Amino acid sequence: MAAKDRREELLAAAFRVMVREGVAKATTRAIVNEAKMPLGVFHYCFSSREELLQEVLTRFTGSSVAAARKTFEGDGDLGSRITKSLNAFWEGVERSPGQHQVSYELTHYALRQAGFEDLARRQYQHYLEAHTELLTEAAETADIEWVVAVPVLARYLNAVLEGITLSWLVDRNSEHSREVLRLTAEHLMTLVGEKVVADRVS
Incomplete structure (x- = not known):
């Protein structure tokens, strides 16, 4: 081999x-x-167990981001795309709970290991960059502007998804978790503003 x-x-x-x-x-x-x-x-x-763990976490992060991007690139208006993307994310959580639990464990492990903290930072930076890109792309394709700064909105979305996933891993209440996702999609749509186009001086 x-x-x-x-x-x-x-x-x-x-x-x-x-x-x-x-x-x-x-x-x-x-x-x-x-x-x-x-x-x-x-x-x-x-070279070490830490190198292997780093590769596992990097791959998990990359696959999660790729899955979210693939779902969000579908057809439909902004609201339906957001809802579809959140539902697809959640189906992945319920389908592979062990993988998400390992992701949390690896994050805490990295934060506890001297000199290894940067791995956790890069993991979450990757998540935030992916959310930022998707939100920016959504605004461009729907010809709208977000009324909240995109980096802040990306952090909000990441916090919601992380929190709801960890809560579900504890109590497995799918009904309430899906309701939170529905509320999140509705809230995102309240943060949509009209795109302001500056007058061009000829």
Whole structure:
């Protein structure tokens, strides 16, 4: 097996262990046992356990952002696109709760490790940049302006999605969670203003 293929197998094995048992129990030995590989292969593919965890978190963040972008690029008016995007996000949460729980665990793990904090910062910066891009694109395609600064609106949206996901992981109340998403979509539409076009001086 090529080194890149072994690396992919180890990443997949690490994710399975973390979903099943948590980040703390995803030791190097547990990961190689899951992948059915000798310990030496791990150190051939990764310089450390932290490097592997960093790659897992980076990939999860990237896939989440890509999924949101794909959904938001569909047809329909602004309100329907926002609703569709939020519903698609939520379907992903309910379909793969273990993955989202691992994401939270990895974030806290990164914040606790000296010299590793930047990984958590980059994770959330990636989320904020994605929300900013989608909100900016939405305004342009719908020919509107947001009445709240886009970076602030992006942080608001990220906070809502993070909070509702963590709450659901605790109590699994899907009905109330979906109602919060509906309210969020309605609130976003109240922050839409008419686009002001400055008069051009000929």
